[in-house]
Amino acid sequence: MALNAKCVTFPKHFLLGTATSAVQVEGAWNEDGKTPSMWDDYFHNSGGNKTYRYYLDMDTSLIEQYKCKGVQPRLVDEYKGMAVYEVPASKVIDEEYFNFNADIAADTYHKLDTDIQLLKDLGVQAYRFSISPTRVIPDLHDHLPGQKGIDYYNKLIDKLIENGITPMATLFYYDCSSDGNTFGGLLHSHIRTLFEGYARLCFENFGDRVKYWTTSADLHIVAEGYGSEHFVPGFQEHQFSGFLDYMAIHNILLSASNAYRMYNKEFKAKQQGEVSIAINGTWFYPKDPNNPEHRRIAKLARLSTFGMILHLLAKGEYPKEVVEAVEKNSKREGFKTGRLPKFTEQEKEVVVGAFDFIVFNYYSSIKVRPLTEEELINEPNHKRRDRGYFMEFDNICPAEVYDGFLNCLKYVDEVLKQPKIFIGENGFPENDDVDNSDKKVAYHTGILDKLLEALDQNINVIGYCVWSFVDTLEFTFGYKKKFGIYAVDFEDKSRPRSKKNSFSFFQRLFKTKQLN
Structure with missing residues (x-):
């Protein structure tokens, strides 16, 4: 639907809402039959000596041992654009290494009615949440479902609908089970079978009411921890990056695509739902736009x-360009075998077009330049060598962040030939104990202005969700970055909520669908 560029009202059927994910807000990490996820292991064993053994499904059977190290966390590439008008994210160091976990988080598991x-007071039309795999299938395979977990999500979905809020469910949000990880998790092709069984169980139990599904969150970020110590599951980058992270992308994309095909075959006719896949995007600007190499590396990024x-x-x-970059780097480093898993013709048929709509998540944009030869030599991460760019988080202005969002939407629209797009996450991080409401409102106003421009250019965006409903555990950043519309007091075991000073902006937006 085209709009006049001056219009500040979103279309009648445009869904506005907010979002969270299970591992970041639910807590109750071992209650009602829930078994540990990779994140539980990651937080509980950080800095320890626990040894994991992984069985990797590759050309030859490999068994590798990996010891978690007590290293300081750093940003996993451009995850969530933590540097928006803030301290350069690449310089963020947590001196208290992982003195936090997801055991209680925001305690939404026990605060469903509240x-x-x-959400009703906020005036949202939609709420995006994720289902915890280890709640609904505690023992890995779908023959032993977790009834209390299923009951919890049924209650959540029912109450959302009772209050006029559209439930939007994500099947996988970085929280592979601990048991699944013992045989390699996303590195083993068996994950596709497990994912299909899990997805089917969710469609069977919730699909009569959930009409908007997302198979998997941000695929290229989901895979980061298979080649980095700084994200789950925490593999050493100098050994595994540029190999296992590519393999993880391969398997989770096939798993998600199989789930999409299965829904269409077994559930679509009766349930009439739609299935999406989520992609986290960052626009990459060349540091020097007049330098051809800077422009080339921004495109490669x-x-x-x-x-x-x-x-x-x-x-x-x-x-x-990606294939050529990987091959060039492999030759430079002396690798004799390929590192990008190839899709068979049969797999291509499964993957291509495996979505009804795209969930697109955006936080910020970044300026990049090529790595120098010295930086390439000293970079321990093979995949970052493949990509070949250096990110400068502290050299971006608000206008470039907003324009970058519109550039991303145009790019998605071009590559996928005018798909339906839902903005699943978009947020501004506030530091602990700092009120940045004015900056937060300005950020969302700038983004939403560009969203209205996209609609006016006939880019088919059907909805928008703010990250996040309440303050969350921001993975390796802990509880220091606050994206919530509602604040959560993480020092109080009861996890009380309160309205932030930006609350009225979001409430007015959701209730009126007008950007003032």
Whole structure:
């Protein structure tokens, strides 16, 4: 639906809402039959000596041992654009290494009625949440479902609908089970069988009311921890990056695509729902736009991150620039075998077009330049060598962040040939004990202005969710970055909520669908 560029009102059927994920807000990490996820292991064993054994499904059977190290966390590439008008994210160091976990988080598991009322007061039309796999299938395989977990999500879905809020459910949000991880998790092809059984159980139990599904969160970020110590499951990057992280992308994309095909075959006719896949995007600007090498590396940065997922969904093939970059780096480093898993013709048929709509998540944009030869030599992460760019988080202005969002939408629209798009996450991080409400409102106003421009250009965006409903555990950043519309007091075991000073802006937006 085209709008006049001056219009500040969103279309009648446009869904506005907010979002969270299970591992970041639910807490109750071992209650009612829930078994540990990789994140539980990651937080509980950080800095310890626990040894994990992984069985990797590759050309030859490999068994590798990995010891978690007590290293300081750093940003996992451009995850969630933590540097928006803030201290350069690449310089963020947590001196108290992982003195936090997801055991209680925001305690939404025990505050369902309270939170539904808060969502109603906020005036949202949609609420995006994720289902914890280890709640609904505690023992890995779908023959032993977790009834209390199923009951919890049924209650959540029912209460959302009772209050006029559209439930939007994500099946996988970074929280593979601990048991699944013992045989390699996303590295083993068996994960596709497990994911299909899990997805089917969710469709069977919730699909009569949930009409908007997302198979998996941000694919290229989901895979980061298979080549980095700084994200789950925490593999050493100098050994595994550029190998296992690519393999993880391969398997989770096939798992998600199989689930989409299965829904269409077994559930679509009766349930009439739609299934999406989520992609986290960052726009990469050349540090020096007049330098051809800077322009080239900015394009490669896009193609080797979220652009790679778009191209796989469009053609079942990696962008040629990515293939060439990986091959060039392999030759330079002396690797004799390929590192990008190839999709078979049968797999391509499964992957291409495996979505009804795209969930697109955006936080910020970044300026990049090529790595120097010295930086390439000293970079321990093989995949970052493949990508070949250096990120400068502290050299971006608000206008470039907003324009970058519109650039991303245009790019998705172009590559996937005018798909339906839902903005699943978009947020501004506030530091602990700092009120940045004015900056937060300005950020969302700037983004939403560009969203209205996208609609006016006939880019088919059907909805928008703010990250996040309440303050959350921001993974390796702990509880220091606050994205919530409602504040959570994490020092109080009862986890009380309160309205932030920006609350009225979001409430007015959701209730009127007008950007004032």
